[in-house]
Amino acid sequence: MKSSPIMTLPITTSTSAGLPWRQILLAALGALVVVFAFSANGYVVTVIGFAAIYALFCTGLNFFMGFTGQASFGQNAFAALGGYGSAILTADYGFEPAVALVLTMAFSGVVALIVGYPTLRLRGHYLAMATFALGLITYEISINWTDLTQGYMGYSGIPPLGIGPYYADTPKQQLAVILILLALGVMAAAGLKNSRFGRACRAIAGSELAAGALGIPVARYKLVSFVIAALYASAAGSLFAHFVGFISPEVFGTAMVVQSFTMLYLGGIGTIAGPLIGAVVVSLLPELMRGLKDYQTIGYLVILLGILIYAPKGIAGLLDRLLPKREG
Amino acid sequence: MAMLAIQGITKRFGGLVANDDVTFQVDKGQIFAVIGPNGAGKTTLFNMVAGTFPPSEGQVIFDGEVISARPVAQIAQAGLVRTYQLVQLFKDLTVAENVMVGFHRVTTGGVFSALLRSPGMRRQEREIAAKTAEILEFVGLSHRANVTADLLPYGEQRLLEVARALAASPKLLLLDEPAAGLNMEETSELARVIRKVNENDVTIMLIEHDMGLVMQIAHRIAVLDYGRKIAEGTPDEIRVHPDVIAAYLGGTEGYDD
Numbered sequence: 001m002k003s004s005p006i007m008t009l010p011i012t013t014s015t016s017a018g019l020p021w022r023q024i025l026l027a028a029l030g031a032l033v034v035v036f037a038f039s040a041n042g043y044v045v046t047v048i049g050f051a052a053i054y055a056l057f058c059t060g061l062n063f064f065m066g067f068t069g070q071a072s073f074g075q076n077a078f079a080a081l082g083g084y085g086s087a088i089l090t091a092d093y094g095f096e097p098a099v100a101l102v103l104t105m106a107f108s109g110v111v112a113l114i115v116g117y118p119t120l121r122l123r124g125h126y127l128a129m130a131t132f133a134l135g136l137i138t139y140e141i142s143i144n145w146t147d148l149t150q151g152y153m154g155y156s157g158i159p160p161l162g163i164g165p166y167y168a169d170t171p172k173q174q175l176a177v178i179l180i181l182l183a184l185g186v187m188a189a190a191g192l193k194n195s196r197f198g199r200a201c202r203a204i205a206g207s208e209l210a211a212g213a214l215g216i217p218v219a220r221y222k223l224v225s226f227v228i229a230a231l232y233a234s235a236a237g238s239l240f241a242h243f244v245g246f247i248s249p250e251v252f253g254t255a256m257v258v259q260s261f262t263m264l265y266l267g268g269i270g271t272i273a274g275p276l277i278g279a280v281v282v283s284l285l286p287e288l289m290r291g292l293k294d295y296q297t298i299g300y301l302v303i304l305l306g307i308l309i310y311a312p313k314g315i316a317g318l319l320d321r322l323l324p325k326r327e328g
Numbered sequence: 329m330a331m332l333a334i335q336g337i338t339k340r341f342g343g344l345v346a347n348d349d350v351t352f353q354v355d356k357g358q359i360f361a362v363i364g365p366n367g368a369g370k371t372t373l374f375n376m377v378a379g380t381f382p383p384s385e386g387q388v389i390f391d392g393e394v395i396s397a398r399p400v401a402q403i404a405q406a407g408l409v410r411t412y413q414l415v416q417l418f419k420d421l422t423v424a425e426n427v428m429v430g431f432h433r434v435t436t437g438g439v440f441s442a443l444l445r446s447p448g449m450r451r452q453e454r455e456i457a458a459k460t461a462e463i464l465e466f467v468g469l470s471h472r473a474n475v476t477a478d479l480l481p482y483g484e485q486r487l488l489e490v491a492r493a494l495a496a497s498p499k500l501l502l503l504d505e506p507a508a509g510l511n512m513e514e515t516s517e518l519a520r521v522i523r524k525v526n527e528n529d530v531t532i533m534l535i536e537h538d539m540g541l542v543m544q545i546a547h548r549i550a551v552l553d554y555g556r557k558i559a560e561g562t563p564d565e566i567r568v569h570p571d572v573i574a575a576y577l578g579g580t581e582g583y584d585d
Contacts, residue, residue, distance in 0.1 A: 195453075199425060
């Protein structure tokens with residue numbers, strides 16, 4: 001064959017029987033977080049519950065941004081739909097929380113379909129601006145349509161998660177439900193990633209031209225992946241409403257966009273583990289830095305900048321480099 | 329039998345006539361090359377065949393159906409698959425995954441089947457994996473299967489593009505300047521692969537600058553100059569055609585009509 005210097009690149013056809021260290025490490029860390037959460041006090045349970053909800057949100061966002069390669073700055077709109085939908089249906093109309101969760105997801109999916117159809121014709125920065133506007137519009141509606149949302153006052157008296165006679169009364173039970181749903185969501189995303197549909201989406205991210213030339217309906221697949229992200233966001237919004245029992249417009253404001261982007265890029269966009277790692281690290285970092293008192297925020301930002309500069313593909317990418325995946 | 333018939337194609341961009349009443353046909357099983365000096369209208373013609381934009385006049389008939397003015401993805405679904413002059417790989421995907429995407433046209437399944445993972449779906453995934461390995465073997469890229477596509481040297485990126493197009497089981501494979509930017513060794517490897525693909529019953533149409541490659545592999549050649557077809561024939565006929573020699577050497581005799 002050729003004798004170019006490129007020959008030094010990895011040749012990985014060997015069916016090496018080495019242990020999948022990366023997966024083992026991640027599973028061990030995940031188990032550690034869960035054990036820690038269930039043995040700790042109420043405050044820790046709350047922090048980890050938020051992290052899990054954000055992880056679910058980011059897993060959906062990652063499908064649209066990481067896999068399909070499109071920008072959305074407005075996923076918070078669908079979290080708001082989920083949160084307010086669940087709040088109104090359960091607190092005002094006495095729906096079962098589980099039923100309300102599914103109904104609001106369906107509603108968010110339909111909204112994503114209607115909004116996405118014209119919006120996804122845009123590309124790059126234009127798509128980013130249009131989706132950003134979507135988030136802002138939803139925020140304004142949640143403030144001003146006071147008959148429906150109670151405006152700035154927020155919505156309280158939202159019951160905990162449950163179905164039929166089974167209710168997650170304590171925070172730890174709620175956390176268990178959230179973690180189970182998160183696990184389902186992550187498994188679904190992993191299944192989609194390595195399917196005909198998922199590969200086509202990742203192909204679109206690589207080159208829309210080439211994807212189209214191979215017969216992939218680019219516009220339709222973008223739309224479907226936008227709807228998938230909206231379903232995750234809506235579920236995350238509903239879970240938040242039930243977990244806290246109270247929502248207000250600020251919960252689903254622009255800060256949510258910034259927070260989820262930080263998690264996505266820090267954890268590693270375009271990977272399955274990335275959103276999980278990002279959500280846990282970004283949620284726990286400020287807590288671990290409390291000892292620094294006044295310098296807490298500075299310390300937090302220094303660590304964030306360090307990771308973004310030295311691990312541009314996020315923590316998941318860093319793990320990839322340190323512990324290469326063994327494949328058959 | 330004609331796999332592709334180009335009938336009286338004209339393309340105008342404002343006042344510029346990029347293609348002027350071009351007619352030829354590519355027979356089933358052929359390797360057909362379109363050559364011509366820079367600016368002769370080869371790429372415009374190619375884009376009209378692939379569906380990037382419609383012709384101003386005339387029509388493109390593929391496998392008995394008029395395809396001019398159909399969208400790219402639909403034309404691809406019908407079995408006409410193209411590669412690009414500037415390689416358009418899915419850079420973040422591995423070499424094997426790039427080829428797997430190529431199977432899109434000939435496989436089925438969307439979101440729900442991916443989530444349900446039915447036995448039929450899993451069988452399809454296994455078949456895709458097995459055929460991908462075959463195709464990589466065929467073009468000589470097996471040893472790169474799990475490497476990210478953007479790490480490949482240029483010549484191998486070209487081969488991967490061909491491999492990916494093959495996965496779609498094209499009836500007609502369009503190659504847009506496949507040898508552009510390749511060294512001699514890489515070009516001859518490419519020629520070998522193109523011939524092998526053709527021997528497996530894939531009709532091929534390519535546009536190309538590299539005369540060496542074209543003369544070596546093409547069964548039939550059409551020559552464009554200033555948007556018009558000035559000659560068509562076998563490599564031996566084209567080599568000695570006075571109009572072709574004039575067009576390439578910059579002379580004017582031969583077409584003062």
